[in-house]
Amino acid sequence: MSKRNTSDLTRLLIYGALIFICVYNLAPFLWMIFSSLKTEAEVKSYPATFLPHVVTLEPYANILVWGGFITYFMNSAIISFSTAFISSFVGALAGYGFSRYTFKGRTSLMTVFLASQLLPGVLLVGPYFRMLTLIKLYDTRIGLIVAQTTITLPFSVWMLKSFIDTVPVEIDQAAMVDGASRWQAFFKVVLPLIAPGIVATTIFAFLLAWGDLLWALCLLSSPSLKTVTLGITELVGQFRIRWAELMGASIIASLPCVILYLFLQSALTRGFTAGAVKQ
Amino acid sequence: MRLRTKEYEAYLFILPALSMLIVILGFPFVMAILMSLNLAWVKSSLLGFTFENYSRLFRDRVFYNDLIVTFSFVVSTVGFHLLLGLGVALLLNMEIKAKRFFRVAAILPWTIPDVIAGLIWRFMFDPLSGIINSVLARLNLIQLPITWLSDARLALPSVVFAEVWRGYPFVMLLLLAGLQSIPQGLYEAAEIDGASAWKRFWYISLPNLSRIIMIAFTLDFIWECRRFGLVYNMTGGNPGHATEVLSLYVYKNYFVFFNFGYAAAIAVVLALIMMLISFPYLKASMKEL
Known part of the structure; x- marks a missing residue:
């Protein structure tokens, strides 16, 4: 599907959808990586943090x-x-x-x-x-x-x-x-x-x-x-x-x-x- | 395509694979059927067998429950895989920037073992340390943590959610390959004739994809019917039997309750259902073999 005149609005919608899919696909991976770098106290805290406050390699x-x-x-x-x-x-x-x-x-x-x-x-x-x-x-x-x-x-x-x-x-x-x-x-x-x-x-x-x-x-x-x-x-x-x-x-x-x-x-x-x- | 030579040579090439198939798959398969008929335990007469295990199936509420759980699980995961897969394949087939990045990102969930995907989502759905409740709480959408995986109504949808995430990229890959093989000229001709984007999709993309959609459906259906690791690690079939798919029930009957005959009977029924539904598609999609 090439060479088609797409308006700015459709372009926006397409990239919006792509970014949404990226977040959906990648968020669990980021969560896995960030969690593996947290201290035990932080992993157990509620509500959970996304980014580690203190990065540790202890795990x-x-x-x-x-x-x-x-x-x-x-x-x-x-x-x-x-x-x-x-x-x-x-x-x-x-x-x-x-x-x-x-x-x-x-x-x-x-x-x-x-x-x-x-x-x-x-x-x-x-x-x-x-x-x-x-x-x-x-x-x-x-x-x-x-x-x-x-x-x-x-x-x-x-x-x-x-x-x-x-x-x-x-x-x-x-x-x-x-x-x-x-x-x-x-x-x-x-x-x-x-x-x-x-x-x-x-x-x-x-x-x-x-x-x-x-x-x-x-x-x-x-x-x-x-x-x-x-x-x-x-x-x-x-x-x-x-x-x-x-x-x-x-x-x-x-x-x-x-x-x-x-x-x-x-x-x-x-x-x-x-x-x-x-x- | 083929050489006209000594026929027996063909068997020599195929023999190693065939003998492995017979010994490692065929033999246990026959054994499972015999076990399900209690034949293995009947010593007095060789022909002694009973349908006891099968009649027990009809009275087993857990079996009925698991059958429905499996059905809901398979139908919703395969359905969402196809929908989401088609949507993302259409997006990635467009003229976009950073195509490579988006493609890699789109495939990533499928690359990890389902056992580990189950673990990640179990953690994400964790009522206290999980990110999902944390986001909901920070947005003030919930007051108390939701117990996603220990609530009988929420557990199965949560498991389905995880498996949709893990499994759709494969369907997407197949559909994308299908889309890319449609001759560009068809679209150009349609555009000259003034066909809208929707019409081009409906009358060109979809009919040309039908074969590959069938392959994707068949493979995905077979895989989801057999899904084990993800559910085992995410909920273990709990709470109650709310997420217990049949493969899990078979496993428990074999290796937890040591009920070999009954386990075999459930597995035979599962295999029969899978064959009845997918065999025509499997055969049709492999016509050119």
Whole structure:
């Protein structure tokens, strides 16, 4: 919608609306940041202040002293990285299979992949918990990683297939005429060409795993294995909520997500809407 | 688009993903159904099963209540996500200054885990230390602090408010991508013909967006039906069961009451409802696969 003669009044209305949206979107973030810099007395005062009267870094010091946090953060990193890596790799394989071959049951298999998205986590987590207890993998990182990988897998397949679809099939053929095997054509020719798609998918799977609470809550019990979202959630359950520390911890826990999403946004929309906005 | 080669190769590429799906999603899914039919516990005969858990659903007031809570939660969050998402997408699609800044600001709420969004809003709605009551009190709009999250009538709207804030940017992103893919020529032609801004929106933008609106609706619907972390951290389903969505009730039945069969039955019903409503859309929006 370009090149339209907009009057000053409409211009004013547009910017007014934009500023309103900004305030609505950003105020909770500012509140979180300012609260994490307040003294305990100020956080508890009524009516609450928006800007801290006295800025203190004590809440952050307390978070670091509180031994679990760094462990939790590292656990989240390990679990989310592994999930993202496996999910994208297995997803790229399947995406290639769906993109490049016609075979019996192709459509029904793709439907199965899509439909698996409709199974709510709470339906699966109970039986999965029993399976893990049976094979002695309850309360291990592996059990959680395998679950997270599979949950993110259908999305990875879907996104990577749409990225692979954008690579002309002649490129595979040319590589194979030159003597490359099918596997080499996939691994050495197609994969590098869809690098942006792989990055987007990996980050997306990483973030899904990072933000999870349900599975970690149900599949882990040792403090040394807990993830950062689970650790923060358990802090809330305690008798007295220390909001300044909690907000500080929340900021640190959200930071990887905010940074990665901002990198990812255009590729992500492309993945989700591939096919839908085709001209 | 496809190569004509050995068919079995395709299965080799798909096998790892498929086997994970079968073992990690398919197997627990079947197990959940068997558990809900009490089959797992019947040892005397292999075919012994009961519908006890399902008939219990019909008598369970909490289940009815949670069903309504889930319905209200999903309908209002998805509805507001679409409305707000469309509005902001239209704004960001205009010729404006500082586009980059506004875009980043518009996406930010969606970037944080829902668990943490739940916490932030729980703090904001806190009767004494929260900012919302503080602003209302400073404006002299209230005399006494409002107990947003422990009042049975206010708790669900508050939770919805938080989830609207967190979730709409994603819908907005999809719709913005859709708007940007509409050929500019259509608008120019309409303008020459003297179509008003409203008419251009109604007859050009909206029809061209219909497909992407359907995708946004489907994805959002599925995600909101499964929403867990935000509600868990914001209210835990309290007060009473005023904000208890079904996923929370399933979780409690599994891991708090250890009522596995019953939990599975509720989850199966939830999954069935989700499938019935969203599957046609899901299939239609993926036609080109």
